[in-house]
Amino acid sequence: MSAHTAAERKQEEIRAAREAAMTSKRDYSSVWGSTYSRYQNELILAYLPSAQSTVLDCGCGVGVLLKDLVTRCSCVHGLDISEKSLELIECSHPALRSLVVGDAEQMPYKGGVFDAVVLRGTLHHLADLAGGMQEFKRVLKPGGVLVVAEPCSDFPIIFWGRKLLSKRREKSFDTRELRSLFLTTGFWLIGERRFGYIGYAVTYLLRRSLADLGRPAWLWRNVIRLLIGVDEMVGRIPAMTRLNVGMIMVGVARE
Numbered sequence: 001m002s003a004h005t006a007a008e009r010k011q012e013e014i015r016a017a018r019e020a021a022m023t024s025k026r027d028y029s030s031v032w033g034s035t036y037s038r039y040q041n042e043l044i045l046a047y048l049p050s051a052q053s054t055v056l057d058c059g060c061g062v063g064v065l066l067k068d069l070v071t072r073c074s075c076v077h078g079l080d081i082s083e084k085s086l087e088l089i090e091c092s093h094p095a096l097r098s099l100v101v102g103d104a105e106q107m108p109y110k111g112g113v114f115d116a117v118v119l120r121g122t123l124h125h126l127a128d129l130a131g132g133m134q135e136f137k138r139v140l141k142p143g144g145v146l147v148v149a150e151p152c153s154d155f156p157i158i159f160w161g162r163k164l165l166s167k168r169r170e171k172s173f174d175t176r177e178l179r180s181l182f183l184t185t186g187f188w189l190i191g192e193r194r195f196g197y198i199g200y201a202v203t204y205l206l207r208r209s210l211a212d213l214g215r216p217a218w219l220w221r222n223v224i225r226l227l228i229g230v231d232e233m234v235g236r237i238p239a240m241t242r243l244n245v246g247m248i249m250v251g252v253a254r255e
Helices: 003-029 033-045 083-088 129-139 156-163 175-184 198-205 206-213 217-234 238-243
Strands: 053-056 075-080 095-100 114-120 141-150 187-195 246-253
Touching: 003 156, 033 114, 033 141, 033 187, 033 198, 033 217, 033 246, 075 083, 095 187, 114 129, 129 141, 141 175, 175 187, 175 246, 198 217
Parallel strands: 053 075, 053 114, 075 095, 114 141
Antiparallel strands: 141 246, 187 246
16 A cells, blocks of 8 residues: 555545544443443453553544543553544543544554553454554553454354445454454454344444433333343353354453
């Protein structure tokens, strides 16, 4: 890819991120966002090191993960390519040390400064996946943890469903591809977690309709929690395991 083409791609990425910021803010502020999305956050947080860790939320967007991350770690940084997204973040917690506009493929940080780097739906936006992984490893301390949460399309129905429903044709990963990416870029795999089955699909597709329904919010919140419980049960059924729409993969930087 030429330098000119790469620069054009970055400008387009920034424009798309700005346009998506308001939509993301609305979605994640909804009853769906405050319930199922926070459930996903808890799955991610379970893999982080100690509470004294210095953590980077890479591609933090409008702060969907940040608001829970700051309650778990004492030193949190956020980076996103969209200045507009960062402007929409509402977080005054003392653990949040900085929000920086920057490119995940060329981050403005010194090497070896973070105990953990977390990407919640960020990796599939990168043009150079291997280069991005090397950049994450660069800013991690030796033995630092990389936590990646991404769309997963192991099952053909899920794969083609994404193709039909995604307006921007965003990339998703199958398990083998994501594992290989970790292993070939200098990480040991230490954890995997599948999530998002029937409950996720239903609540995500209906998230805006639920927001329009308004009160009583407690009713819709409890319905979503019930569906989360259904997802947990479905994920334990061997024949259903790979019907998930999301995956969390965790690696440790090799020295």
